[in-house]
Amino acid sequence: MEYFQLKNIPNMKYMRKYSDNIQYGTAGFRTKANALEHVLYRMGLLAVLRSKVKNAAIGLMITASHNIESDNGVKLIDPAGEMLEAAWERIATNLVNVEDRNLVSTIKHIIEEENINMSVDAIVITGRDTRESSPTLLNAAVMGIKALYGIVQDFGIVTTPQLHYLVVCTNTKSNYGDPTLHGYYIKISEAFKYVRQKQINNGQYVAELLLDAANGVGAIAAKEFQKYLGTTLAINIYNDGYGKLNFMCGADFVKVEQVPPVNFHAKRNFRSVSIDGDADRIVYFYVDEYxxxxxxxxxxxxxxxxxxxxxxxxxxxLSFQLGLVQTAYANGSSTDYILNVLQIPAVCVPTGIKHLHNKALEFDIGIYFEANGHGTVLFKETVIKTIKEAVTNPERSTNEKEAASKLLNIINMINQTVGDALSDMLLVETILHAKGWDIMEWEKMYDDLPNKQIKMKVYDKSIITTTNVGTQCITPEGLQDAIDEIVSQYKRGRCFVRPSGTEDIVRIYAECENLCDLDKLIKDVASVVYDCAGGIGPKPQV
Ligand code: G16
Known part of the structure; x- marks a missing residue:
């Protein structure tokens, strides 16, 4: 190895300032923005090594997605758009936590262990969300990348899914699309417009929606999309960047609190959409006449x-194997509907897009969605090839060819590289238009079991460890037995607690058959969690 390449690594500006260890969590490193400069510098170094190992471009996104404005974070994106491989999450955690004096030796160790050819060129594609702290953190990452002679391709303010798209386009030599933001908008919007002009809306669908953009980068992307979409869809944007990021708005707030966002003029029974701070999650909602x-x-x-x-x-x-991947937060009614009505296999995996994405790859067509609105659809290359052939096959009927061509455009409309709120939104709009449905008709597909999620602060969330896709507590001792005892008293009751991998809280989720039981169920469980795991603040009243 040519060790002269490591001489630039020590950097006084990016010394480790905090003694607390930080973990690569559900979606990368995430914490208070002011504790992250050295983390970003080191992730810049690591991104270069990862790029050399893979001999491909790597993505580095600076965002804390749905978290509060004062937090920030970083996710590394592997060459095919997927999240960083699990084995490298461990390497990353070790690298950001070593003492400054051990930084160079740790880098040397990674190079040797992973057998990295340091003469390979490294490209790191960077992007950031709209947080005030993001430019400073980007500088730190760029310094890290340059210290190891990596090439930086910075796209500035982008949504997380846009960065995933750019990484994949770069690595597929534009096969997936043009590696520019224009390429992203044009690919998705052209596919949307194509399908729309092939469909007739006979029903209640209106081509207009209200969008809560969480005061994040999604507002910029939605405005840009509007230009490309023209009059095919009117997007009325609220929380478009002038208010506080994710504060009482955005997909996470709307989903957890089950109320409309602030600064939002909800029209009665009108299709409304909420996305999160980096536009990788989406939920729909409406407020009825009551x-x-x-x-x-x-x-x-x-x-x-x-x-x-x-x-x-x-x-x-055309016949392919479809599969749907969910997490334990999926409503029990949705899983019943998938299995019994749609008759599609449903698989449950731990929380975190990396788990869902990997599982979905096992199906010909793998649909994955977390209940919080993070998801996409993956199509195997062989599936795409067969569909393409069907479009031009003279032996097929006009109807078959039209359906195949629609399918092909649906594939182009979907950002397969990761869950993408705006691409998902256009897909939902396409389907509702095809069915002629308003939001109430869509809602009638099945009835959700009443459900609730609460976030609880505890002294140390790591004392709660879980198994079985995050649904069973291993520690603290006795907690799971207490939860089981409570849940057994409720019809179709289900409840679990797990530490968040993105926020300094634990999440408690509950569902049961009767709405009137739900509050008691979740409060009873919250009370035992508070006692067993060291809750902070007022104890939940039972
Ligand atoms: C991230 C992950 C999601 C996960 C969410 C919450 O979303 O990408 O897969 O569901 O965090 O995770 P946890 O329950 O561990 O806090 P985002 O939108 O914040 O990047």
């Missing part, structure tokens, strides 16, 4: 997509 709030979350989106794809496959006489 002021009741209704949410159509990731589960409702996934089932809508699955049903539509099934119909298109039937029309085109």
């Amino acid at each position: 002021e009741k709030f209704h949410i159509l979350d990731g589960d409702k989106i996934a089932t809508l997509i699955a049903e539509y794809l099934k119909e298109l496959l039937k029309e085109s006489h």
Whole structure:
């Protein structure tokens, strides 16, 4: 190895300032922005090594997505758009936590262990969300990349899914699309417009929606999309960047609190959409004439997509193995609907896009969605090839060819590289238009079991460890037995607690058959969690 390449690594500006260890969590490193400069510098170094190992471009996105404005974070994106490989998460955690004096030796160790050829060129594609702290953190990352002679391709302010798209386009030599933001907008919007002009809306669908953009980068992307979409869809944007990021708005707030966002003029029974701070999650909602709030979350989106794809496959006489991937947060009714009505296999994996994405790859067409609205659809290359052939096959009927061509455009409309709120939104709009449905008709697909999620602060969330896709507590001792005892008293009751991998809280989720039981169920469980795990603040009142 040519060690002269490591001489630039020590950098006084990016010394480790905090003694607390930080973990690569559900979606990368995430914490208070002011504790992250050295982390970003070191992730810049690591991104270069990863790029050399893979001999491909790597993505580095600076965002804390749905978290509060004062947090920030970083995710590394592997060459095919997927999240950083699990083995490298461990390497990353070790690298950001070593003492400054051990930084160079740790880098040397990684180079040797991973057998990295340091003469390979490294490209790191960077992007950031709209947080005030993001430019400073980007500088730190760029310094790290340059210290190891990596090439930086910076795209400035982008949504997380845009960065995933840019990485994949770069690594596929534009096969997936043009590696520019224009390429992103044009690919998705052209596919949307194509399908729209092939469909007739006979029903209640109106080509207009209200969008809560969480005061994040999604507002910029949605405005840009509007230019490309022209009059095919009117997007009325609220929380478009002038208010506080994710504060009482955005997909996470709307989903967890089950109320409309602030600064939002919800029209009665009108299709409304909420995305999160980096535009990788989406939920739909509406407020009815009795002021009741209704949410159509990731589960409702996934089932809508699955049903539509099934119909298109039937029309085109193509047969592929469809599968749907969820997490434990999926509403029990959605899983019943997938298995019994759609008759599609449903698989449950731990929280975190990396788990869902990897599982979905096992199906010909893998649909994955977390209930919080993070998801996409993956199509195997062989599937795409077969569909392409079907479009031009003279032996197929006009109807079959039209359905196949729609399918092909649906594939182009979907950002397969990761869950993408705006691409998902256009897909949902396409399906509702095809069915002629308003949001109430869509909601009727199945009835959600009443459900609730609460976030609880505890002294040390790491004392809660879990197994079985995050649904069973291993520690603290006795907690799971207490939860089981409570849940057993409720019809169709289900409840679990797990530490968040993105926020300094634990999440408690509950669902049961009767709405009137739900509050008691979740409060009873919250009370034992508070006692067993060291809750902070007022104890939940039972
Ligand atoms: C991230 C992950 C999601 C996960 C969410 C919450 O979303 O990408 O897969 O569901 O965090 O994770 P946790 O429950 O561990 O806090 P985002 O939108 O914040 O990047």
